Amino acid sequence: EAGVTQFPSHSVIEKGQTVTLRCDPISGHDNLYWYRRVMGKEIKFLLHFVKESKQDESGMPNNRFLAERTGGTYSTLKVQPAELEDSGVYFCASSQDSRDRGNYGYTFGSGTRLTVV
Amino acid sequence: KNQVEQSPQSLIILEGKNCTLQCNYTVSPFSNLRWYKQDTGRGPVSLTIMTFSENTKSNGRYTATLDADTKQSSLHITASQLSDSASYICVVSQLPGGSYIPTFGRGTSLIVHP
Numbered sequence: 163e164a165g166v167t168q169f170p171s172h173s174v175i176e177k178g179q180t181v182t183l184r185c186d187p188i189s190g191h192d193n194l195y196w197y198r199r200v201m202g203k204e205i206k207f208l209l210h211f212v213k214e215s216k217q218d219e220s221g222m223p224n225n226r227f228l229a230e231r232t233g234g235t236y237s238t239l240k241v242q243p244a245e246l247e248d249s250g251v252y253f254c255a256s257s258q259d260s261r262d263r264g265n266y267g268y269t270f271g272s273g274t275r276l277t278v279v
Numbered sequence: 280k281n282q283v284e285q286s287p288q289s290l291i292i293l294e295g296k297n298c299t300l301q302c303n304y305t306v307s308p309f310s311n312l313r314w315y316k317q318d319t320g321r322g323p324v325s326l327t328i329m330t331f332s333e334n335t336k337s338n339g340r341y342t343a344t345l346d347a348d349t350k351q352s353s354l355h356i357t358a359s360q361l362s363d364s365a366s367y368i369c370v371v372s373q374l375p376g377g378s379y380i381p382t383f384g385r386g387t388s389l390i391v392h393p
Contacts (some may be wrong), residue, residue: 166322204283205368205383253322257385258289270322 164188166271170223174277180242183274187236187256193217194237195257195268196229198269200250211237244278251275281306282383283371291390295315296359302352302369314343314354315368317386323368326354359391 169187175181196208208227209219213234222229226245231237241248251273273278283304292298311330315323327329327336327343329352336343340357356363367388373380 190371200386202281204385218380219359255322270324272320 166254166256166269168252168271168274170213170274171272172275172277174279175244177246177278178243180240181230181244181276183239183241183252183254183276185237185239185242187254188269191239191256191258191269192234193257194231195255196237196239197253198250199253199273200247208239226271239274242275246278251278256277280333281371281373283369283382285367285369285384285387287387287391288385289390291392292359292389294361294393298359298389300354300367300369300389302332302354302371302384304350304352304369304371304382304384306350306371306373306382308373309347309350310372311342312345312352313370313372313381314341314352317366317368317369319365326367328358328363356369357380359389361391361393364389364391 166188169184173181192213194211197205198208207221209222209229211231214231214242221226226241228240228245254271255268257268283333286301299372311328312377313328314326316326317323326341327338328347329336329345334345345352354367366388369384370381
């Protein structure tokens with residue numbers, strides 16, 4: 163089966179610009195998660211979708227971040243306007259089982275490396 | 280505060296040697312602990328998962344142990360190969376009723392030299 167696909171793989175933008183990251187989960191996976199790893203830190207949870215609904219968005223850092231999952235298929239994560247501290251690797255993961263937020267069957271994408279200059 | 284601490288931060292070993300990575304956690308109430316392998320430029324891939332009642336789990340040359348009383352886990356790699364060079368991440372999840380959000384460690388960077 164196809165894995166979790168993320169694009170772009172890399173993005174370099176200037177401070178104040180807008181960037182949209184996309185994640186295509188494994189087909190049939192209702193649960194979709196966004197994570198972020200800032201340089202030198204651990205991976206941290208951003209939010210969790212069940213189909214098109216936001217189940218938990220407690221990890222979103224501020225209102226410059228907007229995640230959507232229209233139709234319950236792919237998801238986008240928009241950062242507007244981007245700041246220097248937003249630089250990092252953004253991972254998407256999907257799972258079929260939502261028990262303990264899907265940790266039974268997470269499949270991660272390769273991530274999008276975002277650099278804000 | 281839920282935390283997952285991993286040691287060492289980095290490790291260099293020769294091909295064919297064994298090594299052990301450590302993970303200490305304060306996540307409570309505990310649900311499961313998972314070890315991931317993350318190759319450079321790729322997403323994390325699950326190696327093992329253990330629940331409260333399990334104290335050892337193997338996946339090929341990888342063997343994870345769990346001591347839920349002391350809140351410690353280890354990942355033992357036997358007969359290391361060059362392809363084992365990667366970051367190994369310990370992730371602990373809470374029981375239902377907790378925040379559900381998994382807590383990640385910062386990982387141990389392993390380099391295997393020929």
